[in-house]
Amino acid sequence: MTYRFPSLNGLKAFEAAARHLSFKAAAAELGVTAGAVSQQVKRLEMSLGISLFRRLPQGLLLTREGAAYLPDISRAFDVLTDATEAVAPALNGRKLSIGLDPLVVGRLPNGWPRHSIELEPYIREIRVTDDIELIWNNELDALLLARQTRHGSLSEHAVCPNGNSEPIYFITRPGLAECRQSRAIVEALASESAE
Amino acid sequence: MTYRFPSLNGLKAFEAAARHLSFKAAAAELGVTAGAVSQQVKRLEMSLGISLFRRLPQGLLLTREGAAYLPDISRAFDVLTDATEAVAPALNGRKLSIGLDPLVVGRLPNGWPRHSIELEPYIREIRVTDDIELIWNNELDALLLARQTRHGSLSEHAVCPNGNSEPIYFITRPGLAECRQSRAIVEALASESAE
């Protein structure tokens, strides 16, 4: 079971160009120059050995093959898009679930961050745990630990809450370390005074 | 209607690794090193913000998300593969349809190349025409013309049949110029004596 199909960049360029019937418009949508789209489509056509567009001075026209190809490509893109959105909703607007080490709970103001208004848009759930496994399982997005871990491949960020010399460690999967949500939480934590 | 999904290379690496539950085996299938697969998958995970695999010393395990993602990705790959094969059967083993310029017909041995045994596996159909449009429409894969064209973006290859000083021009879409079939035809033509 090994799949063979042309490069995705080429297909993306084809799909956009076919929708607009214009390399220029497709380029604008994809955020590149028209030359790039032109080259991608040409590479795709070469790899398939057929022409997908008729190039007329007044614009583009799909060939019979191009017209036959487009709906399937769009459908495949739909599947990819839907599947991706299902397993990993866009990071923007995604609320994180946070784990709180029992040892950390005592060092924070009562109810923080559960009752923090500013963090409300970024947090979906708070659990008390220090189980790093939960992060690898995607059951938890981040963990506030009292101690360092030696799990090198997790992202680890030390924060000292205001007026406190003992750091707290903010642990996430690498992919989440730099997102808006993580930064907001770390910043809020840094400016929080211990009780 | 603009689609958003992660890089195809990453998805390919994920799909293969998930099938084998091994980066090494996936790498062998994809013809790259295990490090490359590891990097692709990591990039994919970062772009999604979730983990797809548990890395255990004894191998890989899919996370819940990874397991949920895999079937959809495979399905999308199926769609791409089928659609591609439908519009452009693999160049290997594909027979070309050739157009013969009426002016060329008289300069070739009677029935050539229709009756050429060696070209039989490469030619599907022969028509007498000099209409270049047919090439752009994919109705014709190649054209043997008596004269040069000035269609710069078509591939043009001059051949002088044995003992003949007047060249014949072999015209194809760029994507077909270098394939086995084209080369076989050009070579056969070059060694063919005029009648």
Added chain:
DNA sequence: GTACCAGGCTTAGAAAATCTCAGTCTCTTT
């Protein structure tokens, strides 16, 4: 317990793919 093996990870640098830019061409519009 120690050596060895397998498989995954990391990093730097090499290699390849892709993009931009500037200029050209063709056809359409004024």
Added chain:
DNA sequence: AAAGAGACTGAGATTTTCTAAGCCTGGTAC
């Protein structure tokens, strides 16, 4: 006839991806 729109090309810059070599961990054989 001149100007405009849109596509093409080639060179060079940029970005992405790959390889190579060495590290780390856990399992297995002695």
